[in-house]
Amino acid sequence: MTGRATTIRLIEAGDAEQIATHLSRDASDFARWDPAQPAEYYTAGGQEKRIGRLLNGYRSSVGWPGAILAGDEVVGQVTVSDIIRGPFLKASLGYWVAVPFRQQGHAGAAVSMALRVMAGELGLHRVEARTQVENLPSHQVLRKNGFSTCGIAHAHSFINGEWRDGILWELVLHDAPPQ
Ligand SMILES: CC(C)(COP(=O)(O)OP(=O)(O)OC[C@H]1O[C@@H](n2cnc3c(N)ncnc32)[C@H](O)[C@@H]1OP(=O)(O)O)[C@@H](O)C(=O)NCCC(=O)NCCS
Numbered sequence: 001m002t003g004r005a006t007t008i009r010l011i012e013a014g015d016a017e018q019i020a021t022h023l024s025r026d027a028s029d030f031a032r033w034d035p036a037q038p039a040e041y042y043t044a045g046g047q048e049k050r051i052g053r054l055l056n057g058y059r060s061s062v063g064w065p066g067a068i069l070a071g072d073e074v075v076g077q078v079t080v081s082d083i084i085r086g087p088f089l090k091a092s093l094g095y096w097v098a099v100p101f102r103q104q105g106h107a108g109a110a111v112s113m114a115l116r117v118m119a120g121e122l123g124l125h126r127v128e129a130r131t132q133v134e135n136l137p138s139h140q141v142l143r144k145n146g147f148s149t150c151g152i153a154h155a156h157s158f159i160n161g162e163w164r165d166g167i168l169w170e171l172v173l174h175d176a177p178p179q
Contacts, residue, residue, distance in 0.1 A: 006109035008078055008117075011054060011067045013123035016047035018074040019067075022098035023047070029099050031160055033132060057081065063134070064117055068110040075101040078110040080118060089125035089178050098152060107141045115145060119173040127173060130156065130166040139167070146173045157161060 015048060023030065024042035040046035056065035064080035076097035083091040093114060097107045118124045131138040147169040156166035 006106045006113075007069045008066040008110050008113045009069070010058065011065045011077065013048055013051055013055075013160065014052055015067050015074045017044040019043045019051075019077070020047045021074070026099045026113075033138075033159065034096075035157060035159055054079070057089070063091075064114075064122060066114060066117075067106070068106055068112070070094070070101055070106055075106055076110070078114045080114060080122065083099050083122065083124070085178070087178060089123070091122070091124055091127060091178050093118075093122060093127050093129045093164075102137070107137075111141055111145045115171070123179065125173055125176070126179070127171045129169040131169065132159070133165055133167055142169050144170070 005111055020043055027042060038046075042049070050176070055064035058065055059163070062081070062083050064083075066078040066080070067074045068076035068152055077094065078094055078095040080091045094110060094115075096108055097110075097144065116128065118127055126148075129142055130153065131142065142147060148171075150170045151168040153166040153168055155163035157164055
């Protein structure tokens with residue numbers, strides 16, 4: 001345990017270098033869980049472009065891209081994406097924490113804070129997430145934040161050389177009608 005408090009905030013272009021450092025150092029771990037990425041993804045320049053795209057999504061109200069911090073250090077990301085309004089009022093949630101900072105409660109705390117942003121600032125009703133069947137730490141992060149499973153997406157994504165099933169997770173934030 002580092003004992004450093006977890007916080008989240010909107011991601012910034014200035015986070016690119018720390019994020020690229022984590023993603024390149026931990027590339028073999030992430031290859032188990034995420035699709036293959038081009039070489040540029042592991043560079044500060046590539047991450048700066050990616051963060052630019054995420055912030056464009058924020059400005060168009062389709063996402064809320066967060067950085068996860070331990071103290072003042074960026075240690076991961078928590079990302080609200082695919083915001084749909086009207087009668088659905090829902091979004092998807094994704095997250096990662098760099099290997100040296102895992103098992104210290106950062107993902108669990110960051111997801112809890114992101115749920116408050118989704119229920120408050122974003123006014124959403126429902127959150128969806130997807131995990132790989134073998135990703136037990138991620139299941140635990142969702143379970144301890146109140147999510148339950150709602151199905152399997154068969155052969156959902158091509159990761160680490162195979163089409164993988166995904167477990168679908170859901171959480172209803174509130175039952176108020178859409179405004
Ligand atoms: C999933 C991930 C975000 C978890 O980050 P983290 O900061 O270590 O998570 P936390 O410390 O908040 O919680 C991890 C939980 O998993 C539990 N856990 C760890 N290994 C486990 C295992 N093999 N089996 C069951 N539970 C396990 C921990 O005990 C902890 O639960 P607890 O708080 O009830 O003790 C991180 O492992 C990661 O980034 N993985 C790669 C990317 C990824 O999978 N992202 C999610 C895609 S859906």
